[in-house]
Amino acid sequence: MSATKTLDARLIGEASDTSDESTRLAHEPAAERTPAPSVPLIKRIAALFAAGPVKPGESYGAPGQGRSLAISVVTAVALIGLWYIATAAGWVAPLFLPSPVAVVERFWEVLTQGFANATLLEHTGWSMLRVFGAFALAMATAIPIGIFMGVNRVARGLFDPIIEFYRPLPPLAYLPLVIIWLGIGEASKVVLIYMAIFAPMALSARAGVRSVAIEQIHAAYSMGATRWQVVRYIILKSALPEILTGMRIGIGFGWTTLVAAEMVAAQAGLGFMVLNAAEFLVTDVVIMGIIVIGIIAYLFDMLMRFAERKLVPWKGR
Amino acid sequence: MSRLQIHDVSVVYPGLNGGEQVRALSNINFTIEPGEFVVALGASGCGKTTLLSLMAGFISPSKGYLTLGDSTLEGLPRVACGVDLEDQITGPGKDRGVVFQKHALLPWLDVIENTEFGLKLQGVPKRERRERAAAFLKLVGLEDFHHHPVYQLSGGMQQRVGIARALTNDPKMLLLDEPLGALDALTREVLQELLLDVWKETRKMMFFITHSVEEALFMASRLIIMSPRPGRITHEFKLDFNERFLECRDARKVKSMPEFIQMRERVLSIIHGDELSGGMH
Ligand SMILES: Nc1ncnc2c1ncn2[C@@H]1O[C@H](COP(=O)(O)OP(=O)(O)O)[C@@H](O)[C@H]1O
Ligand SMILES: [Mg+2]
Numbered sequence: 123m124s125a126t127k128t129l130d131a132r133l134i135g136e137a138s139d140t141s142d143e144s145t146r147l148a149h150e151p152a153a154e155r156t157p158a159p160s161v162p163l164i165k166r167i168a169a170l171f172a173a174g175p176v177k178p179g180e181s182y183g184a185p186g187q188g189r190s191l192a193i194s195v196v197t198a199v200a201l202i203g204l205w206y207i208a209t210a211a212g213w214v215a216p217l218f219l220p221s222p223v224a225v226v227e228r229f230w231e232v233l234t235q236g237f238a239n240a241t242l243l244e245h246t247g248w249s250m251l252r253v254f255g256a257f258a259l260a261m262a263t264a265i266p267i268g269i270f271m272g273v274n275r276v277a278r279g280l281f282d283p284i285i286e287f288y289r290p291l292p293p294l295a296y297l298p299l300v301i302i303w304l305g306i307g308e309a310s311k312v313v314l315i316y317m318a319i320f321a322p323m324a325l326s327a328r329a330g331v332r333s334v335a336i337e338q339i340h341a342a343y344s345m346g347a348t349r350w351q352v353v354r355y356i357i358l359k360s361a362l363p364e365i366l367t368g369m370r371i372g373i374g375f376g377w378t379t380l381v382a383a384e385m386v387a388a389q390a391g392l393g394f395m396v397l398n399a400a401e402f403l404v405t406d407v408v409i410m411g412i413i414v415i416g417i418i419a420y421l422f423d424m425l426m427r428f429a430e431r432k433l434v435p436w437k438g439r
Numbered sequence: 440m441s442r443l444q445i446h447d448v449s450v451v452y453p454g455l456n457g458g459e460q461v462r463a464l465s466n467i468n469f470t471i472e473p474g475e476f477v478v479a480l481g482a483s484g485c486g487k488t489t490l491l492s493l494m495a496g497f498i499s500p501s502k503g504y505l506t507l508g509d510s511t512l513e514g515l516p517r518v519a520c521g522v523d524l525e526d527q528i529t530g531p532g533k534d535r536g537v538v539f540q541k542h543a544l545l546p547w548l549d550v551i552e553n554t555e556f557g558l559k560l561q562g563v564p565k566r567e568r569r570e571r572a573a574a575f576l577k578l579v580g581l582e583d584f585h586h587h588p589v590y591q592l593s594g595g596m597q598q599r600v601g602i603a604r605a606l607t608n609d610p611k612m613l614l615l616d617e618p619l620g621a622l623d624a625l626t627r628e629v630l631q632e633l634l635l636d637v638w639k640e641t642r643k644m645m646f647f648i649t650h651s652v653e654e655a656l657f658m659a660s661r662l663i664i665m666s667p668r669p670g671r672i673t674h675e676f677k678l679d680f681n682e683r684f685l686e687c688r689d690a691r692k693v694k695s696m697p698e699f700i701q702m703r704e705r706v707l708s709i710i711h712g713d714e715l716s717g718g719m720h
Contacts, residue, residue: 341539341543351560
């Protein structure tokens with residue numbers, strides 16, 4: 123409400139400069155939400171792009187505060203529009219960049235009829251099984267080990283060199299070794315993804331343990347806590363925000379490693395589908411596969427953020 | 440009745456990054472008698488927090504020892520640290536509650552869960568610990584805030600929870616390290632009076648650290664003034680402004696008494712003298 127009121131002429135001027143297409147799209151959701159007919163349309167559109175209320179009365183906040191959602195939406199739409207125009211006008215050959223329409227058509231085709239002997243759902247299912255299987259394994263091992271590294275110097279000395287050594291290596295560098303050791307079956311694929319998830323998750327859990335305020339530990343001891351109670355009631359709890367952050371970063375690494383993991387001897391999977399399509403220069407499947415991986419990873423990230431807000435509402439306070 | 444006794448205690452911190460050792464405390468002899476409200480005053484760096492950490496058991500002395508208990512140790516040889524005495528303080532314990540400058544509450548627990556936390560650690564059944572926690576929350580004026588998240592409370596209210604939490608454990612003494620230092624002047628005065636009321640109610644031993652001369656004079660039954668390099672107690676005063684307040688319940692009146700003002704000037708000149716002589720470090 124106050125965003126609409128505090129709007130100034132300069133902002134309206136800026137907003138009306140934006141292209142026809144973007145403004146039309148941007149105003150639609152607003153029209154649904156606030157059907158106040160008295161406010162001129164142009165003002166409501168401009169309000170979407172205003173910084174919005176940050177804190178009451180704060181006119182000299184940190185640089186970069188305020189809303190950016192409308193700008194992001196416009197960017198996305200503009201990029202897709204540019205993509206469409208570039209292909210429709212024939213600036214690029216479809217082999218290098220097929221049109222968005224072709225990609226959507228291909229999406230439907232692969233969804234219903236399949237590509238490389240599996241439908242899109244099967245490809246997606248296999249990839250999710252691998253990534254989430256590795257994620258579950260990493261959760262069951264990396265978090266306890268990270269916590270243990272935080273509270274026990276022997277554990278820290280033991281695991282630190284291993285993790286710090288392999289962490290910066292690209293998964294493709296140790297993929298051959300994993301295949302030599304574990305063969306070309308599912309195990310090597312899951313292990314490769316697992317390794318990519320393990321390091322950031324363990325290190326976050328460890329950092330979480332180290333970030334606990336010494337006063338909280340002292341206070342607990344002064345209330346008669348045992349060492350074990352301090353770990354359970356103070357350290358684990360205060361490490362939780364960073365553990366969740368580690369899970370978010372970890373699953374991101376998992377998706378990044380997926381294509382590498384499905385490079386060798388996969389029968390299905392999104393990474394396999396993309397690689398297979400690239401081999402036969404079916405560019406629209408390649409692009410479609412990339413977009414599907416991106417969307418799944420993004421949705422899961424949203425889910426993790428939501429879980430963070432629910433589980434650790436005190437974070438950053 | 441237990442008393443806290445400090446016998447010839449010194450603390451030397453190892454130098455940071457291979458620097459020089461710090462003699463934080465040097466040959467401290469001191470006793471807190473049952474029911475006493477002791478306030479420690481001194482420039483920063485004179486070892487107040489170190490002294491409190493010793494009492495709390497967070498650190499152990501490099502030399503000497505501390506006891507908390509019934510025994511009087513008069514006439515006993517001043518043994519070195521490590522000799523086992525029955526009452527010797529060897530680590531933190533629930534007989535000494537601590538209130539920190541930064542509240543140190545647990546943000547994942549609400550107000551009453553924070554308050555009953557110590558009892559929970561000791562396995563007291565939920566109904567009983569709720570009851571006891573509620574009683575102390577009432578004492579500090581937070582009976583209407585049981586289920587508020589602590590990170591949404593104001594600084595003054597957080598300190599109230601901190602005090603209630605320490606009291607719920609029924610410790611023999613309360614150790615308070617600049618508990619009001621981060622609060623605004625008005626809240627600070629309200630909590631000063633609250634602490635004196637708590638003290639009157641429970642007559643627990645208090646060890647209270649502050650930077651503020653006025654606060655020190657107002658709160659203390661006994662005031663100790665410390666000076667740095669090496670940290671030691673240079674002056675001690677027996678005071679009764681706190682009792683006068685508890686009688687007349689008018690803080691402004693007590694703080695404007697001629698004796699109070701006189702005392703304030705005297706303490707200020709002691710501290711300023713210290714700062715001038717120690718200012719080169
Ligand atoms: N952990 C530590 N390691 C080294 N030096 C310390 C440590 N803690 C405190 N000191 C030093 O000991 C002296 C006393 O510190 P402290 O007890 O915190 O003083 P105060 O609470 O009166 O400000 C200071 O010179 C401080 O720098
Ligand atoms: Mg201090």
